[in-house]
Amino acid sequence: MRSIEVCLSPELIHLHDLSEKIVVVIDVLRATSCITTAIAHGVESITPFSNLEDCRAMKAKGYFIAGERNGATVEGFDFGNSPFSYMKEELVGEKIAITTTNGTTAINKSLGASDVIIGSFLNIQSVVNYLKNQEHNALLFCSGWKGRVSLEDTLCAGSIVSSLKDSFQTDGDTTIAAEALIAAANNHLVSFLQGSSHVERLKKLDIQKDVDFCLTPNQYDVVPILKAGELVDLGAA
Amino acid sequence: MRSIEVCLSPELIHLHDLSEKIVVVIDVLRATSCITTAIAHGVESITPFSNLEDCRAMKAKGYFIAGERNGATVEGFDFGNSPFSYMKEELVGEKIAITTTNGTTAINKSLGASDVIIGSFLNIQSVVNYLKNQEHNALLFCSGWKGRVSLEDTLCAGSIVSSLKDSFQTDGDTTIAAEALIAAANNHLVSFLQGSSHVERLKKLDIQKDVDFCLTPNQYDVVPILKAGELVDLGAA
Numbered sequence: 375m376r377s378i379e380v381c382l383s384p385e386l387i388h389l390h391d392l393s394e395k396i397v398v399v400i401d402v403l404r405a406t407s408c409i410t411t412a413i414a415h416g417v418e419s420i421t422p423f424s425n426l427e428d429c430r431a432m433k434a435k436g437y438f439i440a441g442e443r444n445g446a447t448v449e450g451f452d453f454g455n456s457p458f459s460y461m462k463e464e465l466v467g468e469k470i471a472i473t474t475t476n477g478t479t480a481i482n483k484s485l486g487a488s489d490v491i492i493g494s495f496l497n498i499q500s501v502v503n504y505l506k507n508q509e510h511n512a513l514l515f516c517s518g519w520k521g522r523v524s525l526e527d528t529l530c531a532g533s534i535v536s537s538l539k540d541s542f543q544t545d546g547d548t549t550i551a552a553e554a555l556i557a558a559a560n561n562h563l564v565s566f567l568q569g570s571s572h573v574e575r576l577k578k579l580d581i582q583k584d585v586d587f588c589l590t591p592n593q594y595d596v597v598p599i600l601k602a603g604e605l606v607d608l609g610a611a
Numbered sequence: 612m613r614s615i616e617v618c619l620s621p622e623l624i625h626l627h628d629l630s631e632k633i634v635v636v637i638d639v640l641r642a643t644s645c646i647t648t649a650i651a652h653g654v655e656s657i658t659p660f661s662n663l664e665d666c667r668a669m670k671a672k673g674y675f676i677a678g679e680r681n682g683a684t685v686e687g688f689d690f691g692n693s694p695f696s697y698m699k700e701e702l703v704g705e706k707i708a709i710t711t712t713n714g715t716t717a718i719n720k721s722l723g724a725s726d727v728i729i730g731s732f733l734n735i736q737s738v739v740n741y742l743k744n745q746e747h748n749a750l751l752f753c754s755g756w757k758g759r760v761s762l763e764d765t766l767c768a769g770s771i772v773s774s775l776k777d778s779f780q781t782d783g784d785t786t787i788a789a790e791a792l793i794a795a796a797n798n799h800l801v802s803f804l805q806g807s808s809h810v811e812r813l814k815k816l817d818i819q820k821d822v823d824f825c826l827t828p829n830q831y832d833v834v835p836i837l838k839a840g841e842l843v844d845l846g847a848a
Binding site: 547 | 619620622623626757758759760761762765781783784785787788791792794795796803806807808809
């Protein structure tokens with residue numbers, strides 16, 4: 375039986391062997407929710423950058439540039455990390471370069487995996503279906519917040535584990551923990567997350583609308599996948 | 612109100628500020644359970660070493676030496692990491708030097724804290740009472756397994772958080788997660804931990820008796836505390 379494991383932070387990813395695994399990068403608030411939204415709305419590709427200036431330089435190459443640090447849009451960038459920014463008609467068929475505080479770092483730390491895909495509550499069932507139909511073991515990689523563990527990413531991972539336990543064997547204590555946490559949240563995600571550090575942080579930025587949207591399962595039936603450094607629609611890849 | 616936070620792994624401790632905090636090191640299976648047992652049974656002091664050879668060298672200075680790697684006793688050491696080894700009459704009033712795979716590393720990574728104490732299920736109520744009666748913020752530091760998160764340490768931390776929530780404000784998502792996990796375990800620790808990686812590992816070493824004992828709350832009313840590099844009984848310190 376294939377195995378599924380959960381890594382809770384980019385600071386712990388070196389303890390996992392990525393080879394021959396499908397890595398699902400999860401940054402619910404908000405990078406992987408944005409990437410999912412963008413691909414679902416017809417963006418051609420999204421290229422992740424860890425470094426702000428590398429990302430900014432893509433503007434000259436005809437990319438839209440998205441930059442977020444500490445929850446806010448970086449000056450001079452076309453947009454930040456709100457999923458609603460990625461639903462625009464003008465972005466259909468375009469390329470985006472993106473850098474965020476946590477999510478893009480996690481994507482770049484996933485190199486070496488068999489495949490890297492993007493997971494969020496917004497496309498959770500599509501991710502589950504994709505993993506079921508592949509032959510590889512799966513590693514759910516939670517982006518966290520500056521190395522710290524985030525509850526919302528852990529819950530998203532737990533929900534994926536829970537949906538896959540008939541086809542995958544859980545590997546490791548964090549996998550058991552994530553599954554127990556989503557069971558404890560019992561479909562009351564928003565109330566369970568009240569008091570979580572990231573939700574508190576985003577409340578201060580007045581983006582409750584983003585939070586509510588990012589916690590809504592199955593808005594989109596897409597799986598963004600990393601191909602030659604760009605995230606593209608699996609269906610089109 | 613004072614705050615309480617949980618660090619899930621020695622690989623994440625650099626993300627926490629230890630200054631002016633009481634750090635509770637937790638390594639349920641089995642280092643902090645052994646240290647608690649030893650102090651409760653009259654051992655004078657336990658000196659933690661990260662390095663095996665530094666620990667071995669203490670034999671010549673009249674110490675009993677305890678060495679564990681990968682769950683097993685290291686050759687040439689007086690004993691390993693079973694709490695039952697520390698209940699012997701011959702150890703009363705003696706000094707022990709100890710090195711273990713995870714727990715002693717966590718203790719040595721706690722330097723810089725206001726105080727470092729030892730927590731386990733065996734002395735959990737004593738730890739709770741001590742934290743209540745101090746003025747400092749608390750950081751519960753789970754030792755994990757070779758950097759990975761361990762469920763049993765997380766559950767012990769969650770149980771401490773749960774007992775202190777009237778006097779402390781929870782700080783961080785791992786604190787919320789640990790508390791939710793102990794609530795999910797609902798006093799059925801042993802069955803909840805079935806399938807956890809450490810319990811599986813120890814089963815292979817045939818030490819179910821150790822596991823059962825280490826998961827039993829409130830066997831001892833002692834708080835080992837680090838003073839000048841040695842763990843001693845708080846009551847005697």
